[in-house]
Amino acid sequence: HRIPWKPFRRLALEEAERWMMERISDGSDGLATVYPAMLNALIALHALGYPKSHPALAKAQKDFEGLFVNDPEDFRIQPCLSPVWDTAINIIALAESGLPAEHPSLQKAAAWLSNKEVRFRGDWAKNNPHPDASGWAFEYNNVYYPDTDDTAMVLMALRLVHPKDKKSYEDLFQRALAWQLSFQCRDGGWAAFDKDVIDGWLENMPFADHNAILDPTCSDLTARTIELFGYINFDRGDASVENAIQYLIATQEDDGSWYGRWGVNYIYGTWQVLRGLRAIGQDMTQDWILRGRDWLESCQNDDGGWGETCATYEDPSAKGKGESTSSQTSWAIMGICACGDLNRSSIQRALRYLLSTQQGDGSWNEPQITGTGFPGVFYLKYDMYRQNFPLLALATYVNYRHGLGHPPSFFRCG
Template identity: 40%
Template sequence: MNESDVVEQAVDAAHGALQAMQKADGHWVFELEADATIPAEYVLLEHFLDRINPELERKMGAYLRRIQGAHGGWPLYEDGDFDLSASVKAYFALKALGDDPEAPHMRRARTEILRHGGAERANVFTRIQLALYGEVPWDAVPVMPPEIMLLPSAGFFSVWNMAYWSRTVIAPLLVLCDLRPIAVNPRGVHVQELFCTPPAQIKDWIRGPYRSWWGPVFKGLDSALRPMVRHFPRKLHKKAMRACLRFIAPRLSDGGLGAIYPAMANVVMMMRALGVPDSDPRAKQAWQALQDLMVDRGHEAYCQPCVSPVWDTGLAGLAMLEASDGPRATLPEATRRQLASTAAWLRSQQILDVVGDWAVNAPGLRPGGWAFQYDNAYYPDVDDTAVVGMFLHRQDPVENAEAIARAREWIIGMQSRDGGWGAFDIDNDLDVLNHIPFADHGALLDPPTADVTARCVSFLAQLGHAEDKPAIERALAWLRKEQERSGSWFGRWGTNYIYGTWSVLCAFNAAGVPPEDPAVQKAVAWLERVQRPDGGWGEDCASYEGAPEGVYEESLPSQTAWALLALMAAGRHGTKAVERGVAWLAAQQDGEGRWHEKPFNAVGFPKVFYLRYHGYKQFFPLLALARYRNLEDSNTGRVEHGF
């Protein structure tokens, strides 16, 4: 069988496999997995409330034990290094489930936790979890008075200067930190053995390492503010607490507050602390939203950080369209109907009547975006919107014209002053806030990033409106400034430099930047340099932590697909590097038309929180192989679409 036949066979098999995964109403949704932190927090939430589901917890225990690292603790991603905060939470959860502290896996975990400084050195969110159980005093937590909810957007510490995920997590957390409830903890589980120094003897909970000189400045401010908080006027304090609740109430939905686990869990605990009975409709809705995050595999279970149906559907739809395109492809009537239903489902998810938090910095802009999840109307994001817009434009630009027009209007209005795009907010770049004690994760903000900016350029360029050229040119100038010395681009939302470079090269191609451009040539040279001997590409999440860019111990389907799509966008489809990558990708496909990979492939917050999108290994290889086939058959050899 020649190469052409091999690729065609792989495309057909992958197309059929992905089509079989589609839901009846036209959308796709795949598992979204994180590290031990979220399932461990969920176990502790059940014990905080005394709403224990023994069968679910038995399966979560099996999951947590399986993903324990060889080093004895828990990593943030597959085969990652020991992480103190994740390990403290996982140990605490397993002990709550009934694991004997003297069992070998618990002893190993405890030894490593103590060797790394003990639970007292865990991050802020872990110390808050410990405070809710009475394991540490509330002095272990940075001062976060609810009065900050009263600050206008012009206020330095205003929540409106923080990212969407920060606002939704903080609002109920401010109430919790003020009320200071203690977990029911029906089994009386404690983890004092995880501390190198008894918590009552610790005088200084907030200490470096600091990321800049702002760290000790804000630490001093925290120390000065701490004794003052109790003297704030009572009337002002009550007003602030009401402001927290006023913020939360309209944003509650079947998807939960912000549709992300930490905010959703904080709301459930907040309601309990406020005395809201579990039978209250609001409490029932908030609890059900958490249950909807569960993945039950029969022998084990875990809790997702959120769900990704809109993102999965846009990307899977683009892969299906590519596979159905080109001279050798025929679009079966069944596929045509399914993709029409996909477009209809996506149109039904567009947010047209809710003015979300983004409007604080973009007043007067009409809504028109898509959220990542099923139900998160206050928080659409431009990355999803650009991907969905490109799919709708390719699927049927006439039928989808109104949805595309509204998406275009919203994306243009969300461009930041520097020419780039953040994910959820505009001009959300007050970097100094990342140095306050509460933000020890360094991810309080949502500034413009190369991957999101590139996606917006790809969408606007694919539409081809002449009046959008100034916005595109500003974005291209911003992207050029962001190119790394190596020639790559940083991938904020996908692992990592391969993802970022793929995103930008697609945007450059869509915007008409020629392959001869020095920035393109430099990126191509980097991609070809990091290609693995077997023909594939791979990158370790450790690249977010200082490891070499674009390097891993094995080739991965999703990363190889990104590299191939990048090179083809740069006009390199006929090169040896691309041919070798295509051969590797086709050879890795199983007999059912699927690919497999274990390593994590995305990031929530670099150095803090990583993700495994289970759909990436299915739709990106299909997109890459179908693109290669179509370019081989093309008269121009040029990628004609933004993505």
């Protein structure tokens, strides 16, 4: 029914316009720096009558075109860019595989990451009163939306690189660690962008972008955070750690696996939980932990690898099933290695799979998609996953075999 009297419509439109204009300005490479929001912002600017010559519209258009890939074989639009995430994982894989902490490539990458720290209190500050802004975003520039997943991964990378300025390094680490801790939700877990936006009733709203009103806590994010804690000598008896472990116990599936919100899918979630539990010093022979290992082994393919498809987000019966991929095989190797007993046949078969599928130039081929954007809506193909995760898995195995564990951190709590 059309209601002719709309006293607040103009105010609402003006406020929405102001909000959008702030978030497409300098400091962000487009609205939320992700395809759907950026496209909708362009549509909104046109609908509001902004001329093509207007700086805001010109910037929004340029930012959107930055997602275009136009190669000789096809044209496609990327959903987003992932330089911070990719750089952090590459640092970890290279450092774990033996590249010295003083190596110029690691130094250069770490300096770049340090300069990408977000010192702006973005939208997260609405629910989180933490006063000191920090954290890292996924993309080149996205000051309104740093996230806990990138922040944990970046800190795990920076801990491995010899700092040139010890004081600045420790200040950055302390600031970012406090920021990360401030995001723990009331259920003990961590979500990606916000704090305590976990109430299910919000999903009943009549409008929702990709049904993503919530920012749910995730087993993979929570486990990555305690993995970081374990490497930097964080107090294992702290309530934040105990609550996180209870969260992981509560979110384990009946078959022993864990759901992977940001990677496909249960293989990703289960690997990350097992790796995090080992890092934080849990007894890896506990029954509930070994159930995770056993689930991974139960879905190993005949060729020695692991695979899983995006269909699992809508059909859980498909979990753990799919053509073997280098990234998912690597995750499974690291998950099983985290539980000890490196002589298990599942590990040895998986290592043979990786070695036999490696190409002459040292790379692996992986056409499958193993990254998650919005479950059931769109997924991400990280082209570096087929390289950095096999390298990290092989390094993990070799280091564990030699009793080396993980390289020591240049930052240590206390």
